[in-house]
Amino acid sequence: MTFESIRGQERALGTLRRALGRGRLAHALIFAGPAGVGKRATARALATALFCKNEPGLGCGACDDCHLLETGGHPDLLVEDLERAREERATASKLSIDQIRRVRAQLSMRGVRSDKKVGIIDQAELLTTDAQNALLKTLEEPPGHTTLILIATNADALLSTIRSRCQSILFAPLEPALIRELLESEGTDPELAETAAGLAEGSLDRARSLAAEDGLEYTAELRTKLDALPRATLPEVLDLAAELAAPRGEKGRARQQLNRATVLEWCRDRVLRAAEATAPPTDGYGHDRLDEVRRALRRVDRAYAISREFERNANSHLAWDRLLLDLRESR
Ligand SMILES: [Zn+2]
Known part of the structure; x- marks a missing residue:
């Protein structure tokens, strides 16, 4: 993974390349932006640029270091994320303080293949407060020759004291x-x-x-279930919430994004439909009918607020229960 293979993030890459070129890369960086736009790939490309001895600052893609980075076996790169947390505790929904301790211990050691160490903390918005406080200590006294990259879809969930000690690199949605x-x-x-x-x-x-293969079909099915919510019984609502909260398997993480996005889109469509249905008659506004639009908009606001909560709380059954019950009530 080299900078060359990242598409659509010219601004973020430009900032990183300039910093590398001047030898002024910050010890700690936050890669912030929506999910699925290349933050993880860029973090790996940055590690490649730092470790490759053939083409320092770029990465040749062919040497032993580049190869080890590509296959995930480089001894001087440490990656912590929710998947790793779940290897230790299957039900984990946060990144633990142990993971941060591991990052600290690793970064304070001498490099194996070089004098550098790189740590990547993916889904950093899921760090517990304890873990964030532990991380703060590392940021206050960064070990020499280390680069720490925090990846976050919701950087607001990080302590302001963490944010102020990192250089933020913003990633945009792709065209x-x-x-x-x-x-x-x-x-x-x-x-x-x-x-x-x-x-x-x-x-x-x-x-x-x-x-x-079944992505569009899956979304269509979910929309049908949402359409049926007003007529659903309580157990049916809770079943659907459980299904949405814990999509398992290889596609789990992507499915979770898809679930959230589909629910938001569904809410927006309802607003549009409601607005169309309440087009003002020629003889003035029908105030009672506009209430429907206001109610629908409040529903979108609530859904959005809860969806932000998901980002702090990756897999919360409770949040899904609340959202769906809310949508059922506020028809
Ligand atoms: Zn190389």
């Missing part, structure tokens, strides 16, 4: 045309690529899961 091109280059049928790119809201991950 639909680029997403379409990338999907097509991965072998997706052009028509499906176009549809998925249009629905992906700038996230390549989301586009990929939409374009996957």
Whole structure:
């Protein structure tokens, strides 16, 4: 993974390349931006640029260091994320203080293949407060020759004291045309690529899961279930919430994004439909009918607030219960 292979993030890459070129890369960085736009890939590309001895600052993609980075076996790169937390505790929904202790211990050791160490903390918005406080100590006294990259879809969930000690690099949503091109280059049928790119809201991950064999079908089914919510019984609502809260398997993480995005989109569609239905008659505004639009908009606001909560609380059954019950009540 080199900078060359990252698409659609010219600004973020420009900042990183300039910092590398001047030898002024910050010890700690936050890669902030929506899911599925290339933050993890860029973090890996940065590690490649730091470790490659053939083409320092870029990465040659061919040497032993580059190869080890590509296969995930480089001894001087440490990656911590929710998956890692779940290897230790299957039900983990946060990144633990132990993970931060491991990062601290690793970064304070001498490099094996070079004098550098790189740590990547993915899904940093899921760090517990204790873990964030532990991390703060590392940020206050960064060990020499180390680079720590925090990746976050919701950097607001990080303590302000952490944010102020890191250089923030912002990642933008990807253009639909680029997403379409990338999907097509991965072998997706052009028509499906176009549809998925249009629905992906700038996230390549989301586009990929939409374009996957049953992605569009899955979304359509979910929308049908949401349409039926007002008539659903309490157990049915809670069953659906459980299903949405814990999508398992390989596609789990992508599915979770898809679930959230589909619910938000569904709410927005309801607002539009309600607004259309309440087009003011020629003889003045029907105030009681506009109430429907106001109610629908409040529903979108609530759904949005809860969706922000998901980002802090990756897999919360409770949050899904609340959201769906809320949607059922506020028809
Ligand atoms: Zn190399």
